[in-house]
Amino acid sequence: MKLMKDKKKWHSFKLFLFILPFLLLVLLFSYYPLYGWLYAFYDYRPPRPFSDAEFVGLKWFKSLVENPIKIAQLWQVLKNTFAMSAITLGTSWLPMLFAVFLNEIKCVPFRKFVQTVTTLPNFISWVLVYSVAFSLFNSTGMMNTLLVNLGIIEKPILFLQSSEHVWLTQWLWLTWKNLGWAAIMYIAAISGIDDELFQAAKVDGATRMQCIRYITIPSLLPTFFVLLMMNIGNFLSNGMEQYYVFQNAFNKEHIQVLDLYVYNLAMGSGSYSVSVALSMLKSAVSLVLLVVANAVSKATRGESFL
Amino acid sequence: MISKRKKGSYIGELLMLGVCVIFFIPFYYLIVNTFKLPQDATASPLALPIKTFTLELYQKALASINFWSSFRNSIVITVVSVVIIIVIGSMASYAINRRQNKLTRFLFFYFLIGFMVPAQTTLIPLFNLMSGMHLQNSVIGMIVLYSSWCNFGMFMYQGFLGGVPKDLEEAARIDGANLWKMFWKVVFPLLKPVTTTIIIFDVMWIWNDFMMPYLFISSSEKFTLIMEVYKGVGQFANNWTVMLCTMVIVLIPITIFYLFMQKHIIAGITSGAVKG
Numbered sequence: 255m256k257l258m259k260d261k262k263k264w265h266s267f268k269l270f271l272f273i274l275p276f277l278l279l280v281l282l283f284s285y286y287p288l289y290g291w292l293y294a295f296y297d298y299r300p301p302r303p304f305s306d307a308e309f310v311g312l313k314w315f316k317s318l319v320e321n322p323i324k325i326a327q328l329w330q331v332l333k334n335t336f337a338m339s340a341i342t343l344g345t346s347w348l349p350m351l352f353a354v355f356l357n358e359i360k361c362v363p364f365r366k367f368v369q370t371v372t373t374l375p376n377f378i379s380w381v382l383v384y385s386v387a388f389s390l391f392n393s394t395g396m397m398n399t400l401l402v403n404l405g406i407i408e409k410p411i412l413f414l415q416s417s418e419h420v421w422l423t424q425w426l427w428l429t430w431k432n433l434g435w436a437a438i439m440y441i442a443a444i445s446g447i448d449d450e451l452f453q454a455a456k457v458d459g460a461t462r463m464q465c466i467r468y469i470t471i472p473s474l475l476p477t478f479f480v481l482l483m484m485n486i487g488n489f490l491s492n493g494m495e496q497y498y499v500f501q502n503a504f505n506k507e508h509i510q511v512l513d514l515y516v517y518n519l520a521m522g523s524g525s526y527s528v529s530v531a532l533s534m535l536k537s538a539v540s541l542v543l544l545v546v547a548n549a550v551s552k553a554t555r556g557e558s559f560l
Numbered sequence: 561m562i563s564k565r566k567k568g569s570y571i572g573e574l575l576m577l578g579v580c581v582i583f584f585i586p587f588y589y590l591i592v593n594t595f596k597l598p599q600d601a602t603a604s605p606l607a608l609p610i611k612t613f614t615l616e617l618y619q620k621a622l623a624s625i626n627f628w629s630s631f632r633n634s635i636v637i638t639v640v641s642v643v644i645i646i647v648i649g650s651m652a653s654y655a656i657n658r659r660q661n662k663l664t665r666f667l668f669f670y671f672l673i674g675f676m677v678p679a680q681t682t683l684i685p686l687f688n689l690m691s692g693m694h695l696q697n698s699v700i701g702m703i704v705l706y707s708s709w710c711n712f713g714m715f716m717y718q719g720f721l722g723g724v725p726k727d728l729e730e731a732a733r734i735d736g737a738n739l740w741k742m743f744w745k746v747v748f749p750l751l752k753p754v755t756t757t758i759i760i761f762d763v764m765w766i767w768n769d770f771m772m773p774y775l776f777i778s779s780s781e782k783f784t785l786i787m788e789v790y791k792g793v794g795q796f797a798n799n800w801t802v803m804l805c806t807m808v809i810v811l812i813p814i815t816i817f818y819l820f821m822q823k824h825i826i827a828g829i830t831s832g833a834v835k836g
Contacts, residue, residue: 265739266659268739268740269655269658269659269739270655272651272652272654272655272739272743273651273652273655273656273667275648275651275652276648276649276651276652276671276710276714277652277667277670279648279704279707279708279710280670280671280674280708280711282689282708283686283689283705283708284674284675284677284708285674285677286685286689287677287682287685287686287689288677288681288682288685289685290681290682290683290684290685290686291681291682293684300684352579355572355575355576356576358572359572359573359576361573364573364576367580368576368577368579368580370819370822371580371583371584372579372580372583373818373822373825374583374587374815374818375583376764377764377768377814377815377817377818378768378811378814379767379768379769379770379786379789379810380768380770381768381770381786381789381790381793382768382786382789382807382810382811384793385789385793385803385807386586386589386590386807388793389589389590389593389804390586390589395605396589396605396606399605400605400606430582430583430586433583434583438825438826441826442826445826494680494771495770495771498771499770499790513680516680516681517680517683520680520683520684521683526684529680529681530681533678533680533681534681536678537678537681541676
């Protein structure tokens with residue numbers, strides 16, 4: 255009996271050993287660095303040691319809502335963040351539409367080809383996307399060469415240094431990179447639709463458009479809804495790599511989203527404490543958004559994504 | 561009626577062809593111009609390099625001192641980190657999934673919350689940690705750091721393991737196989753669809769990641785390929801045309817990987833990769 259019990263304990267211990275490496279890695283790289291949140295309450299100026307830093311309480315949090323320069327800056331950053339997220343949310347039906355169209359292509363090799371070409375950009379780093387953008391649109395790049403040769407313009411246009419239409423162009427790059435990949439989710443969902451539905455509709459004389467309108471799209475709506483809710487949960491997080499590589503002195507005002515602003519504050523201007531304070535606020539709001547979106551999803555469709 | 565329908569589908573396919581061309585132009589531009597000398601590229605950027613074909617730029621790119629070491633670093637970092645992620649992620653998920661008690665429930669949330677910690681707030685502590693352990697500016701350091709990113713893999717495995725029957729494991733246990741052997745011989749092969757999905761996502765993330773090497777690697781012999789490209793891009797880059805070749809070379813492994821894995825991607829997503 256005792257032997258059995260020991261054996262069981264030994265088994266549990268071995269199972270625990272299975273978890274241990276991952277447990278330690280997460281402890282070390284995710285939890286231990288959290289002590290950095292303390293910096294938000296101190297006047298910490300790296301590379302001076304933290305022990306020299308003075309405790310300032312909520313000063314940095316207050317400065318975010320009291321200091322007029324900070325407010326103006328933050329307001330612009332929030333406008334950028336909201337604009338980019340809103341454009342992304344407003345066009346989140348695009349991959350669904352793309353998947354539907356793709357599915358309508360009857361020639362299989364051509365369909366495969368389109369899908370391959372449109373998904374490929376997702377496997378490319380933002381650094382490379384920027385490099386390609388640069389080689390196409392810099393002052394001696396393809397676009398300007400073409401336009402000048404055709405006599406449409408006389409002087410090259412500095413596309414990437416322009417502060418105009420930044421939200422739009424960033425969205426275009428994002429779409430170029432993500433459209434095919436985002437459509438995969440819907441393509442998978444379409445392949446799961448019962449074929450009998452289409453057969454029955456055809457017998458009843460439904461046209462292709464009617465099949466799309468009354469069968470395909472309604473079957474995709476649950477997937478669409480879940481992804482939409484996840485997007486809302488991520489409303490404040492546009493990610494930063496894209497905006498980091500595309501940013502320059504000319505477009506900075508319109509490209510700086512919250513994630514990038516936090517990074518620039520910390521690494522660029524050395525306001526490390528403020529950046530931590532701001533990032534903590536952002537995390538809190540994001541968490542609330544995520545929980546709300548999850549609750550909405552649960553209440554309206556009975557499924558949660560957390 | 562029939563001809564009308566055909567006309568309609570023709571328009572749809574033309575539209576897709578248009579989308580396809582727009583998506584493809586950047587790649588086309590990139591590839592064609594690596595086979596031209598700079599002056600030919602400026603004169604006719606979209607022409608096929610038939611008369612002006614040259615491999616000179618590739619020779620230059622490959623001969624540049626750091627190219628091969630960066631290539632090696634990228635490959636080593638990606639492959640080793642992904643293998644570690646798969647090994648420790650699948651083991652941890654299995655143990656948590658098969659033993660439901662307070663401790664494993666706690667651990668599940670421990671990993672979930674660890675996953676959600678925003679990286680920007682902890683950059684300086686992370687930096688201090690890395691240099692304290694002599695992992696900063698080292699290939700091994702990058703591997704250790706990426707290996708800690710296996711939360712995503714863990715949640716994928718968790719979702720999948722629920723549907724894997726326990727009968728086989730019990731049979732193997734009765735046959736006297738120990739836990740380690742049983743896991744790798746019996747359970748792990750069953751996880752193949754989800755393992756493939758995790759490999760696809762993680763290879764994509766790690767191969768293309770720029771922020772981590774940018775923050776933690778400082779000496780050029782430890783650069784990854786993405787870093788090499790980043791350093792070479794910009795208004796004041798002096799070796800621009802050679803850079804195009806480096807970009808193509810960075811693209812080749814990930815493109816091959818993508819073409820190779822393509823048929824598994826949809827399968828992975830349908831097999832419950834994403835809840836919903």
